Amino acid sequence: MSGTGDRIVALAQGWIGTPYRHQGAMRGVGCDCIGLVRGIWRALYGEEPEAVPAYAPDWAERSGEDRLMDAGRRLFGPALTINEAEPGDLLLFRWRPDCAAKHAGILVGPAHFIHAYEQAAVTCSALVPSWRRRIAAVHRFPTARID
Numbered sequence: 469m470s471g472t473g474d475r476i477v478a479l480a481q482g483w484i485g486t487p488y489r490h491q492g493a494m495r496g497v498g499c500d501c502i503g504l505v506r507g508i509w510r511a512l513y514g515e516e517p518e519a520v521p522a523y524a525p526d527w528a529e530r531s532g533e534d535r536l537m538d539a540g541r542r543l544f545g546p547a548l549t550i551n552e553a554e555p556g557d558l559l560l561f562r563w564r565p566d567c568a569a570k571h572a573g574i575l576v577g578p579a580h581f582i583h584a585y586e587q588a589a590v591t592c593s594a595l596v597p598s599w600r601r602r603i604a605a606v607h608r609f610p611t612a613r614i615d
Contacts, residue, residue: 472512472556472609472611473554473555473556473557474555474556475512475556476508476512476555476556476574476609477555477556477574477576477582479507479508479511479512480504480508480574480576480582480590481576481582481592482495483495483499483504483507483508483582483584483590484582484589484590484591484592485589485590486498486499486504486584486589486590487589488500488584488585488586488587488588488589488590489503490525491503491522491523493506493507494507495507499584499590500584500586501571501572501573501583501584502520502523502536502572503584504572504573504574504582504583504584504590505558505572505574506520508574508609509609512609517543518543533568534568534569535568536560536568536569536570536572537560537568537569537604537605540558540560540569540605540607543610544558544607544608544609544610545607545608545610547605547606547607548605548606548607548608549606550600550603550606552606553575553606554575554608555575555576555577556574556575556608556609557574557575557606557607557608557609558572558573558574558575558606558607558608558609559572559573559574559575559581559603559605559606560572560603560604560605560606560607561573561599561602561603561604562602562604563602569604569605571583571602573593575595575606576592578595579594579595580592580593580594580595581593581595581599
């Protein structure tokens with residue numbers, strides 16, 4: 469694991485127990501899966517790269533766009549394969565192959581990831597087959613600040 473990967477995992481672990489709050493992005497106060505990634509980004513780079521527009525809980529179904537995948541490519545670069553994944557990498561999930569990606573988490577190791585779990589809190593979950601088969605993309609946080 470790279471030094472950046474170690475740092476990202478440690479940052480994500482610091483969010484464990486943060487209550488789930490739709491559109492939230494404050495450690496200890498509340499966040500959703502996107503808010504968790506936003507908070508880690510702020511800790512790494514000082515500020516978010518772009519404003520996040522308001523979104524409904526079912527935003528991926530309504531828009532018809534794959535906005536999470538688009539943001540992943542735009543902000544993190546090309547996706548990696550699951551075989552290239554390292555601790556600290558961003559995982560994007562889609563529930564079905566024909567649906568937009570709508571969940572995100574941080575890979576902790578080959579068998580676990582941290583994510584904001586709806587109706588609960590930020591937690592570390594096992595990357596069991598039912599989660600693993602839903603991985604739509606793997607992205608590595610940039611080593612340098614994105615402008």
